[in-house]
Amino acid sequence: MSTEVDVVIVGAGAAGLAAAIELQSTNLKFLVLEARNRIGGRVCTDEETFTRAKVDLGASWIHYYGPENVLYDYYVSFNCGKKQPRHSGYRICFDYDGEYFSSETKFHARSICAKLYQHIELFTCKNKNKEDQSIEQVIQTEYERLVPNGPIKRLVNLMLSGEEEYEGSNFENLSAKYYGLEDGSSCDKWVSCGYENLLKFIVKKHNLSIQLNTFVTHINTIDSDRIAIKTSNDSSIIYCRRVIITIPLGCLKRETILFEPPLPDWKRNAINQMGMGLMNKLIVQFSTSFWDSDMCSxxxxxxxxxxxxxxxxxxxxxxxxxxxxxxxNFARELEALTDSEILEEIMKFLRQIFPTQSISEPVKYKFTRWGQDTLAYGSYSNIAVHASPDTMKQLAKETSDGHVHWAGEHANANDGTENWSFGCVHSAFQSGQRAAKTVRSQLCSS
Incomplete structure (x- = not known):
């Protein structure tokens, strides 16, 4: 027994949902296949573990929030902005022992960081046609020359690690040549209603039909006009004229789908070159708050x-x-530990920076391990050493003579507009729209 459709969309994350919405305006018959038992992929909201709380285990913010963002109208329509924000107030910066940094230390640390980032920018400008290096390689000599031991060094490291947190990778893995590729101010909106709930709202609004618990294992394009797709839970074959693949970059790196014939070398090289960052969340709930109620972070x-x-x-x-x-690297180290071992590290840390507080054990906790998630193998993409904007173009480029299309936060090729970005939920949404529009033009041309 087999199924015949025009288009198969593999994955029901933001990219897959956007592609499905785009195809609804056509007469094409399409299927959305999702391996998980829910939509969203790396957008996942936990509403069960913690009392009185919705907690996003994956994406938390709409980056580059504003009317030009493809998710803005959905967010406003869903009334997310009127829901109670999770956190508001001031942010504090602690030294390792819970002490505050002096104004003088802050001044010197900011000055040093500015010089280090200027050094990276100088490298970027001077080496556009030369071999790439990691950010760590580029700043190492200047870092050793400029940074004294003690509190200034610790604060400089804290400031530098902000970039590493945003990219989900350490400087040793990140490209210096393409540092600041998404240069520009970003207004980030915390999705207090739960990011997965926002995507569920989008699914309901468009009445999308998603086939859950359907893990795609094989895609055969030997006959590119009749692509054959196999899944792990069904012996039947799904045939289609076009396929849009939206699975995470981490899964492409692990080759969770077998392609016949194999993907071309240029596609495989792009998959291997692009960086895949890791960000995990360690969520702990206490019976009472031992931190200042006006402190947001x-x-x-x-x-x-x-x-x-x-x-x-x-x-x-x-x-x-x-x-x-x-x-x-630190997130990967923690993933190798048990929950109880991670919790022990957390409590040591909290008791060190709140030494005057009596901190009891948490009543509930949950730790994500996106690097070990077999349907993700990481959190989001970044520009690794030797990767480039061209890498993203190759990741987004069709294969099998234009019959296999690619989308996802890692495959949102730069369109030259101010609204372009990668590595974000709305980036994935944009890429899904783009892929589906191309499919529509191929199959619905008059």
């Missing part, structure tokens, strides 16, 4: 490892939740 300068427990968001009572963001 705090930053921490570690004396052992740059970026270790650097950023924590505080949720007011009655939720009494702390969300610790961990990224890159």
């Amino acid at each position: 705090f930053l921490h300068a570690c004396n052992k490892q740059r970026g270790r427990f650097r950023h924590t968001i505080c949720s007011h009572a009655p939720e009494n939740i702390l969300i610790l963001f961990v990224t890159g």
